Amino acid sequence: MLSTLHARKGGQLLIGLAMGFAFGFLLQKAGVTTYDVIINQLLFRDFTVLKVMLTAMVTGMIGFHALKGLGLAQPKVKPGGFGSTLVGALIFGVGFGTLGYCPGTVVGAVGQGALDALFGGLIGALLGAGLFAALFPRLKTGILSKGFFGEATFPELLKVNPWVLVIPVSLAVIGLLCWLEASGL
Amino acid sequence: MRVVACLMALAMLWGATGPALAKGYPPPMADGQTVEWVPPALSGGNPFTMPRWSPYVVGVGIGVLCCLAFLLSDKTMGCSTAFARSAGMLERLFRGKAVEAKPYYQQFKPVVDWEWMLVAGLLLGAAASALLSDTFHFHWVPPLWAARVGADPVVRWVVAFFGGICMGFGARWAGGCTSGHGISGTLQLAASGWLAVAGFFIGGIATAVAVFHIILA
Numbered sequence: 001m002l003s004t005l006h007a008r009k010g011g012q013l014l015i016g017l018a019m020g021f022a023f024g025f026l027l028q029k030a031g032v033t034t035y036d037v038i039i040n041q042l043l044f045r046d047f048t049v050l051k052v053m054l055t056a057m058v059t060g061m062i063g064f065h066a067l068k069g070l071g072l073a074q075p076k077v078k079p080g081g082f083g084s085t086l087v088g089a090l091i092f093g094v095g096f097g098t099l100g101y102c103p104g105t106v107v108g109a110v111g112q113g114a115l116d117a118l119f120g121g122l123i124g125a126l127l128g129a130g131l132f133a134a135l136f137p138r139l140k141t142g143i144l145s146k147g148f149f150g151e152a153t154f155p156e157l158l159k160v161n162p163w164v165l166v167i168p169v170s171l172a173v174i175g176l177l178c179w180l181e182a183s184g185l
Numbered sequence: 186m187r188v189v190a191c192l193m194a195l196a197m198l199w200g201a202t203g204p205a206l207a208k209g210y211p212p213p214m215a216d217g218q219t220v221e222w223v224p225p226a227l228s229g230g231n232p233f234t235m236p237r238w239s240p241y242v243v244g245v246g247i248g249v250l251c252c253l254a255f256l257l258s259d260k261t262m263g264c265s266t267a268f269a270r271s272a273g274m275l276e277r278l279f280r281g282k283a284v285e286a287k288p289y290y291q292q293f294k295p296v297v298d299w300e301w302m303l304v305a306g307l308l309l310g311a312a313a314s315a316l317l318s319d320t321f322h323f324h325w326v327p328p329l330w331a332a333r334v335g336a337d338p339v340v341r342w343v344v345a346f347f348g349g350i351c352m353g354f355g356a357r358w359a360g361g362c363t364s365g366h367g368i369s370g371t372l373q374l375a376a377s378g379w380l381a382v383a384g385f386f387i388g389g390i391a392t393a394v395a396v397f398h399i400i401l402a
Contacts, residue, residue, distance in 0.1 A: 006259045015258050016213070016299040019250055020306020021313070023262065026250075028314035029235070030243035034326035042393035043384075048240045053367060055244020056251065060372035073255035078360050078370055080377025082232035085366070089360025089381045091389015094351055099348025099394065102328065102363040102385075103356055104264040106349070107304055108197030114322040115347040116338075124349020129265070130272035133289035133355035140288070144358070165374055176195040177241075 002072065006154050014071060023141045027052075033108035035100035042097055048075050063161050077153055083146030099124070110168070236318040252370055260299050261373075265356035267304040269293045272353075274320025289357075333401050359384065 005011065024033075030052050031037045038108050040046035067073035098100055099121045106125060111119035155162040230236070246261075254260045271293025277284045284290060315321035325338035334340060356362040358382050361370060367385060370378020 002256070002259075003225040005257060006342075012258055012296070012299050013302045016260075016302035017306040017309075019254060019258075019262070020303035021310035021346075022306075022310075023247065023250055023287025023303065024310025025314040026238075026243045026246045026310075026314075027307070028240040028311040029318075030240050030304070031237050032243075032309055036329040037308055039329055039393055039397070042389045043397055044390075051341070052244045052247065053363070055241050056247035056368050057371050059245045059248020060251035060368060061248075061305065061374070064255055067255055069250060073252075074374055076255075076259075076261045077373055077375040078366065078377045080360070080375070080380055083257035083378075085359050085377050085380045086384045088357070089354050089366075090355070090388040092359055093390075094392050095348045095350070095352025095355055096363075096385060096389035097348075099345050099352055099391025100330075101352075102264075103268055104304070104351065104362065104364045106308060107307050108311035108316050111308045112315035112325070114320050115323060116324045116327065116341050118306040120342045120345025121352070123348040124351075125353030125356075126272045126275060127270050127393030128277055128355070129268040129357050130353075133276075133287055133293075133357035134270065136287075136289040139358075142328025147363055147374060154374045154376060154379075157376065158384050162374065166352060169374075183307060 023104070024111060027105060027108045028112055033101070033105045033114075035109070035114070038096075038102075038105065039100045047180050051177060051180065054173045058173050061168060063164055065093055065166050068162075075153070077151040079148070079150050080152070081144070081146065081148035081150075083143040084148070086147075087143060095125075121152070193197075196260035209255075216360055233314075233317050236320050238296040247368065248372075248400055253370060258299055261365060262303065263361055264304050265306070265353075265362040265365060266293055268297065268353050269357055270295050270301055321331075388390065 012118075016163065027033050030048060031050050032052055037046055037048050057093035063132060064073055068075065099117075101114075101117055101121050106117045106121040110122055155165055158165070206332045207334050251262050269289070270293055273287075273293065275289045277295055285295065312321065313342060326336050330341055352362075359366065360377070361367075361381060363382075363385060366375075366378045366381035371382055372378075
């Protein structure tokens, strides 16, 4: 039944739109589509972004591994490497810290009327993505292939059942969130 | 066994976040006032018109969406490939079909796909939420920026444009962004996701600290 649903092209586009609508609604309600909230997170003055991301990660991690165990979800791990993932992430970070939005929240910020997000961030990000497409053939065999480790996951690397990591990671995150709340952050 | 572990973990999650939800969540507003967040079931108010929800309610919601993406669409939630595809579509507008032969656009074809629709929906969802809570307003300069740098929209535009280029470029270099790597990757316990999220925040924190504590000090 699920594979027939996955194969329905038009239906999938509608599901994507509906899920995006819910995603945008939630991000705006959390306040993370605003520059001030994101920058104050990077300056350790407001922990909303961390709270949203960690809660989403723990909920999703438990749900995904349960679905996977039941055969209802297929893993979709992005390949990674130090030259690609880490270097790219650091460049992204420079943009994140100056723009004050990320690719999802910049779109959400446009939705709430932020013109710096529309004419600065969104147009800049499209240009940045196009620039990367232009440089990709030259980078591909060079820095992007350095320290490549592929689609590795921590349970595979440590050769353990995923739950051996899911449960302690969830507990550690919950502990951290409780500590943040207890210290009034 | 797996189901029991799952239920236990869910119970623990609720145990940890439930009290935080019940005591209410006061989010600091941009202009310094605080709005008390009361769970909709207790306040009897309309949650859709509230300006802010608890980050834990939002986080659980996004986590559930990530699971639904796996279940209903065999996809992961992510935003930055839509930028690569849109860049390809825009390039095709100006330079014609030849653009499709670029190796990167062979890998990420300039077409409207599930993720592109996700980003389109994100725009509409954020707009709907902002309109319902009356927080929608056109503005060029965010309050924190205005207070520290000034109200000149040109300065903000130049920096935002530079930041946007770095962000779009870096996201494609890293193969994902705060949603694709930061949430969908980390939740699968992917090495790439955890490494990326570390890089995003190290780069972001260093930049924000450099801007606000060194350049503007």
